Amino acid sequence: MGTHVIKMPDIGEGIAEVELSQWHVQVGDLVVEDQVLADVMTDKAMVDIPSPVHGKVIALGGQPGEVMAVGSILISIEVEGAGNVREGSEAPPAKPAPAPVSEKPVEVAVVEPVAKPAAVPAPAPTRAAPVARQPDERPLASPAVRKRAWDAGIELRFVHGSGPAGRILHDDLDAYLAQAEQPAQNVSSRYARRTDEEQIPVIGLRRKIAQRMQDATRRAAHFSYVEEVDVTALEELRVHLNHQHGDSRGKLTLLPFLVRALVVALRDFPQINVRYDDEAQVITRHGAVHVGVAAQTDGGLMVPVLRHAESLDLWSSADEINRLAKAARSGKATREEMSGSTITLTSLGALGGIVSTPVLNLPEVAIVGVNRIVERPVVIKGQIVVRKMMNLSSSFDHRVVDGMDAAQFIQAIRGLLEQPACLFVE
Template sequence: MGTHVIKMPDIGEGIAEVELSQWHVKVGDLVVEDQVLADVMTDKAMVDIPSPVHGKVIALGGQPGEVMAVGSVLISIEVEGAGNLKESDKPAPVAAKETPVAPKVEAVIESKPAAAAPRPAAAACQGPMVAREANERPLASPAVRKHALDLGIQLRLVRGSGPAGRVLHEDLDAYLAQGQSNASTPVAAACTQRNDEEQIQVIGMRRKIAQRMQDATQRAAHFSYVEEIDVTAIEELRAHLNEKHGASRGKLTLLPFLVRALVVALRDFPQMNARYDDEAQVITRLGAVHVGVATQSDVGLMVPVVRHAEARSLWDSAAEISRLANAARNGKASRDELSGSTITLTSLGALGGIVSTPVLNLPEVAIVGVNKIVERPMVVKGQVVIRKMMNLSSSFDHRVVDGMDAALFIQAIRGLLEQPATLFVE
């Protein structure tokens, strides 16, 4: 038998180190060729590390959250034959590592029985109600059973404070004090104390998100601008297009219309479609509109990029948004698909709230946030009518974007969405 050492691969683009995010194996596991061993995190994307051999895991080279250099030993696998272990790869003589896990304290609720002495009235907060099986007979004296029967109390629902959980007369009083004498379904007492804790290690994508958000708020001079938009007309257009072409071209959400509005508005406000290198003090305005679409995934917020939105139709944008969102949620988005945006669109859909203050996706200088659509009474030409209204909550880098320009930019988007035919006038 020999040892096959797998080193941290060179993922490309000059990356010298990556973060070990998660192990999919532990010491002693048998693995097969192409089985995913670990996930590593670059500055943009999660990358799977597969096994090139069959064998048995004998050592892990790092712990989740550890930053490892490209070329360092990631994992050692026992294989048939000589293997590829070199003297330089042999680890120092230290105790074998166990499978690393994020520290976690299991949730435990401690419930201490009350003393046998008479309890004060507040003792009811120890939770007089308890769930027992229907056929479980609680411990209680004949006098307590008769008392419970007279009061109409199901004895199996009462928590006993006596020895071995015996139900006492005081327990019946406490049960009544909670107003639960007519309860038919056991529920947890509202005043049950909890002392459980859970520690979650901030690693992988979550750490990258935390670093980027902190960096953005510390470096950029954020300011936000909120505007109310009447989306009744564009929602009617969307419904019409879906009814007519949905079966053949796919259903349209509001997002591709918003992407189109960004593209058209940016023709007059090119300073919004820009990146700011604050170290070199250089603003780069771009002709191509690469729209980042903030997407929630199991590992955190990711921003896949719809490239060259200026050259896409509504349905093309819709298909690309859907494809990228699925890739991001499934952890399959590539580094290229998660980088290179020039302006970002963020939406919480139905959970969008009334107002938000989105954080810039540096080095971009603008992010457009979409809040939820609600029906509200509005005054239109002197008449009160029901309209579908939505807020845009957008943020800008005040080092680059003036307040007046930001307001005019959002007003341009508002005009395009409220008069949707103008979205398609060249």
Template structure:
């Protein structure tokens, strides 16, 4: 028996250290080739680290939240034989081509005597219930944790069927179906005093989001501008196009129309499509419009980028927005897909409220926020009529963008959306 040591790989882009975000295995686990061992977080994306061998985990090189240097020992796996002793001790880099997030990483092998395996934790039951240690925190998304809390279910008792034993909504349903919790508890239980606490480490993607938001609010001179827009006409156009072409070209949401409005308005306001390097004191205005589309995922807010929006049709933009959103939500977006935006569009859809104050996505100087559409009585040519209204809540970097220019920019977008034919007049 020998030991296969996997060192923290060189993710590329000159990154010297990464954050260990999550383990998918523990000491004593048997692993197979290509099984994901851990997630690590770079400045731009989450990266999966797969196993290059079959074997048993005998040691973990760090704890979630720990920042590890490239080349440091990540994990040790006991394997059959002595291992490939001819491997170099330096970590092999990721392939030079544009890698997906789940890029396969070569491991480094060192010859060591086999270590004794740590005792394994209690086996998982085959049913919906599992016995975990009292202090063991099962993997689950915030939504699943809230759902379990609402149902009065202790997550540590629920068997997870997701990746790495993650507890899913379906697992909660299975647990309830087996009668493992008292779903019909007296109503008085809802008013019982509670004294429980939960400490949640700010690590991985959540730490990166926190750092970026703090950095943006400390460095940029934010100001926001809100304007209401009558979207009745563009919603009618969208419905017409979906009825006529939806089956063959795909359904259109409002987002591709907003992307198109940004592209057209930026022709007259190029100072909004820019990045500001405040250390070098240089503003870079770009001809290409790379629109970041803020997307919520289980690990937090991500901003995949629709590149060269200026060269895309409505349906092309719609397909790319959908593809990128799915990749981000599934954790499959590459580093390149999550970087390089020149202006950002953020929307909470039906939950968009009436006003918001978006935080800039530095080093950009403008972000356009979309609020929900509501039907309201409006006075049009002296008559009270029902119109579909929507607010745009946008933020700008006052170090670069003057208030008058910001207002004129949003008014230009308003004009384009209220008279949608102008979106396509060259």
């Protein structure tokens, strides 16, 4: 028997370290060739690490959430034969797996101070049913009871009397005061105070999102621009196309039209379809339009890339967007599918609100946000009509994009969406 040591592979793209996201095996497990051992997270995507051998796991090299250098020991596997560790040389020790927890919990005696039993309140005296009063009727009470109520700031009209004819007695005041002094949480458990708390490690995709968002807001000079768009004609066209071709070519959402509008508008604004390397102080303009399409997953927000959007028709664009979104949500998106975008499109769909301020996806210099469609009254030629309206909430890097260019770019998109026939005029 020998030991086969698997080191953290070189993922490529100059990556020096990765985060160990999840183990799929534990010490003692038997593994086969090509079985996934662990998931690691790079700046771009989640990567599976398969086993190159058959054997038994004898040591793990890290814990989920740990950042590991390329070339460090990931896992050690006992194999038939000599393995890849020469006899007489010791493999660098992998970190031992945490000791297994016994299935039978050990009972530990804990000495606690004995609390005195709570006093059981005496049962309240049985009272006659309160007498209903007329709105202007003065409650019956003795002068002593009235003075006591006055001193305590009690309005007698709120006190139920148990005496003859509903007369308010001292016992009634005592009961009223006792009820007022009860803690609110005793009234209903729904309002009970909570003191529990939970600490959740920020690891995996959530850590990458946090790092990228913090980096983007720290480095880029964000400014946002919001434009209102009348999409009534666009929605009519979309519904018509789905009616005519939906069964054979698939249903179209709004996203393919927005992608097409980006492609057409960027022809006149090439200074926005760029990536800015602020360390090298170089702006790279791209002829190809690679659109990052933000997709929400169980782990967090991911941005797969619709490559060469300029070469896709509406249905091709829709199919590729759906495929990329499914790959991102299932964790199967490749590094190539998660990198290289030149501009990003983010949509919250029905939850899009009225206005948003999206954060740039560096090194891009523009991100276009789509808010939800609502029906609003609009004045057209002196008449109030109901139109389908939508806001575009976009952010730009002011280090590279001037305010006028940004405004004109979004207005160009608005013009294309309001006159959708222009989307198809070459």
